[in-house]
Amino acid sequence: xxxxxxxxxxxxxxxxxxxxxxxxxxxxxxxxxxxxxxxxxxxxxxxxxxxxxxxxxxxxxxxxxxxxxxxxxxxxxxxxxxxxxxxxxxxxxxxxxxxxxxxxxxxxxxxxxxxxxxxxxxxxxxxxxxxxxxxxxxxxxxxxxxxxxxxxxxxxxxxxxxxxxxxxxxxxxxxx
Numbered sequence: 001x002x003x004x005x006x007x008x009x010x011x012x013x014x015x016x017x018x019x020x021x022x023x024x025x026x027x028x029x030x031x032x033x034x035x036x037x038x039x040x041x042x043x044x045x046x047x048x049x050x051x052x053x054x055x056x057x058x059x060x061x062x063x064x065x066x067x068x069x070x071x072x073x074x075x076x077x078x079x080x081x082x083x084x085x086x087x088x089x090x091x092x093x094x095x096x097x098x099x100x101x102x103x104x105x106x107x108x109x110x111x112x113x114x115x116x117x118x119x120x121x122x123x124x125x126x127x128x129x130x131x132x133x134x135x136x137x138x139x140x141x142x143x144x145x146x147x148x149x150x151x152x153x154x155x156x157x158x159x160x161x162x163x164x165x166x167x168x169x170x171x172x173x174x175x176x
Contacts, residue, residue, distance in 0.1 A: 022050060022051055022052070022053040022056075023041050023044055023045050023048075023050050023051070023052045023053060023056060024052075024053040024055075024056050025037070025041075025056045025059060028059060030059070031059055031060055031062075031063035031066060032063050032066055035063065035066035035067045035069055035070050036070060036074060036078055038060055038063070038064065038066075038067060038095075038098075038100055039067075039078045039082065039095070039100070040078070041056070041060060042082075042091050042094045042095050042098070042100070043081065043082055043085060043091050045091075045094065046085060046087060046090045046091045046094065047085055047086070060098065061098060061099065064098060064099050064100050064103045065103055066103075067100055067103040067104050068103060068104070070104075071161075072158065072159055072160060072161035073161045075104060075159065075160050075161065076160050076161040076162065079144075079160060080137075083137045083140045084137070088118060088140065089110070089114070089115035089118040089119060092110040092114070092115070092118075092144070093110050093115060095110070096109050096110040096111075104159065104160075105152075105155065105156050105159045105160075107148050107149070107152040107155075107156065108144075108148075108156060109147070110144070111147070113146060113147070114143055114144065114146050114147075117139075117143040117146065118140060118143055121136045121139040121140065121143065122136050124136070138165075138166070138169070139169075141162065141166045141169055141170050142169040142170050142172065142173040144156075144170075145157075145170040145173040145174075146173060148173065148174055149174055150171065150174045150175075152174075153170050153171045153173055153174050154171055156170060157170045157171060
């Protein structure tokens with residue numbers, strides 16, 4: 001009875017997705033309905049060491065442009081959540097490969113140099129076990145803006161609803 005009852009309550013196939021270690025959407029317009037799911041899919045893929053199921057990945061790529069609809073405040077919140085992960089550079093690199101970062105801001109990209117900066121910041125501030133010290137996280141914002149021009153850094157700061165201090169750090173990055 002227990003297995004049958006569990007199967008009856010799992011009509012979406014969540015157990016199978018968990019067992020196969022896949023991130024999977026429930027319906028074809030999931031990313032269109034809430035584009036922040038794209039960012040969360042990448043974050044959970046890294047955190048759980050899962051893969052994005054192939055059909056979900058195709059739809060994610062198809063709907064990446066929907067990220068442009070997300071408000072600056074929601075984007076800021078999602079980036080903070082990414083920065084709080086144990087290895088945010090992995091999630092950001094995945095988002096870059098998927099074209100998601102450039103959908104958020106055309107000049108935004110994440111390369112090996114930025115990834116190394118994230119790792120150095122974490123190491124310098126003795127961050128481990130997935131807990132990011134505020135000082136390390138504060139350094140992630142300007143590291144994210146490495147390689148941008150002054151104008152690009154300013155528009156990125158606006159697009160991500162950065163605080164005054166975060167904005168100052170991001171806008172100073174091109175001069176470094």
